[in-house]
Amino acid sequence: MVPTGRRDEAELVGLVQGGDAGAFDELVRRYLDRGFAVALSILGVPQDAEDAVQTAFIRALERIDQLRPGSPFGPWFFSVLRSTALNLRRRENLRSHEEIPTSASGDSNPERELDRTLTRGRVLAALKELPEQQRTAVILYDLEGYNHREVAEALGVAVGTSRAHVHHGRKALRDRLGPVIELEEE
Amino acid sequence: MRDWPRWLESLRPDEVTSARLRSSIVQAAEPLLKARRDDWWEVASRWAGLLTPVAAALVLVFGGLALHGGASGESLALTDGEPTPDPVELLHSEVAPAGFSEFDTNHDVVFAALGEAARQRPRAAPAPRPDGTQPRSVRP
Numbered sequence: 001m002v003p004t005g006r007r008d009e010a011e012l013v014g015l016v017q018g019g020d021a022g023a024f025d026e027l028v029r030r031y032l033d034r035g036f037a038v039a040l041s042i043l044g045v046p047q048d049a050e051d052a053v054q055t056a057f058i059r060a061l062e063r064i065d066q067l068r069p070g071s072p073f074g075p076w077f078f079s080v081l082r083s084t085a086l087n088l089r090r091r092e093n094l095r096s097h098e099e100i101p102t103s104a105s106g107d108s109n110p111e112r113e114l115d116r117t118l119t120r121g122r123v124l125a126a127l128k129e130l131p132e133q134q135r136t137a138v139i140l141y142d143l144e145g146y147n148h149r150e151v152a153e154a155l156g157v158a159v160g161t162s163r164a165h166v167h168h169g170r171k172a173l174r175d176r177l178g179p180v181i182e183l184e185e186e
Numbered sequence: 187m188r189d190w191p192r193w194l195e196s197l198r199p200d201e202v203t204s205a206r207l208r209s210s211i212v213q214a215a216e217p218l219l220k221a222r223r224d225d226w227w228e229v230a231s232r233w234a235g236l237l238t239p240v241a242a243a244l245v246l247v248f249g250g251l252a253l254h255g256g257a258s259g260e261s262l263a264l265t266d267g268e269p270t271p272d273p274v275e276l277l278h279s280e281v282a283p284a285g286f287s288e289f290d291t292n293h294d295v296v297f298a299a300l301g302e303a304a305r306q307r308p309r310a311a312p313a314p315r316p317d318g319t320q321p322r323s324v325r326p
Contacts, residue, residue: 016222017222018222018223018226019219019220019221019222019223019224019225019226021215024215024219025212028208028211028212029208032199032204032207032208032211033199034190036197036198037194037198037199046199046203050199050203053207053211054207054211054214057211057215061215061218062218116196116200120196120197123194123197142191142193142194143190143194143197
């Protein structure tokens with residue numbers, strides 16, 4: 001097993017293709033949190049988001065030979081994750097997050113956990129109210145780290161339109177969440 | 187990758203969830219990773235099995251060539267002890283090379299020597315004709 005440090009992602013992908021567990025663990029460490037947030041923004045339920053993230057990582061591992069040499073892992077993984085989460089939502093006809101107690105986090109501080117759960121619920125509700133394109137643009141830009149050109153390509157719109165979607169999406173979130181969360185300007 | 191925006195912090199898993207999920211993913215992935223390692227080993231073994239006879243054949247061919255070249259090298263090595271004179275230099279040199287102590291570039295001397303040798307050589311008697319007469323060239 002090769003010791004992992006801050007290594008080039010293409011190198012990590014190559015090692016994973018050869019079955020290196022350390023390299024795979026490094027990729028999981030890099031993309032787990034954002035992956036969870038993306039899945040949660042789609043599914044609305046933390047437990048389902050966990051399932052989606054785990055399934056997506058395993059699917060990514062099964063198909064990692066499809067990743068062209070030198071291509072970044074992140075965007076490809078997020079596309080696998082989005083597809084996995086959407087399939088999960090369709091197939092299992094998931095429950096809405098309002099019906100699910102979201103107290104399954106491992107935080108040992110009950111007050112902080114409650115606060116986090118409430119905030120999370122409001123953010124998810126606010127995201128859900130956004131038009132589809134705005135929500136996707138905000139998620140891609142803020143969570144997945146895409147730039148405006150990449151968001152535009154993913155949505156099939158012009159770069160200016162992508163900027164507008166991110167701007168209006170954030171503004172709508174600020175309007176809804178302003179009293180709850182401070183939203184920074186773009 | 188950019189930092190997390192503050193408003194999305196609430197969507198981030200807490201440390202315990204993150205650690206648990208990570209461990210669970212790595213554990214679930216282990217059989218797949220092992221299969222990949224085994225596949226690579228099988229591929230390497232298959233290639234090794236395929237390439238071993240080829241490598242052996244190459245070793246034989248090049249080994250034979252090396253032996254042959256070695257033998258030639260030995261005969262060359264025998265002449266290496268004696269410096270080979272450059273032909274162009276020889277043409278311009280008045281000093282005869284080893285083995286040619288009477289070397290002379292004067293053609294007249296050579297022709298004279300050849301003529302003298304022809305005179306001194308006894309002529310061979312031509313064969314008698316079938317009718318028993320001697321050819322005309324033979325004089326008593």
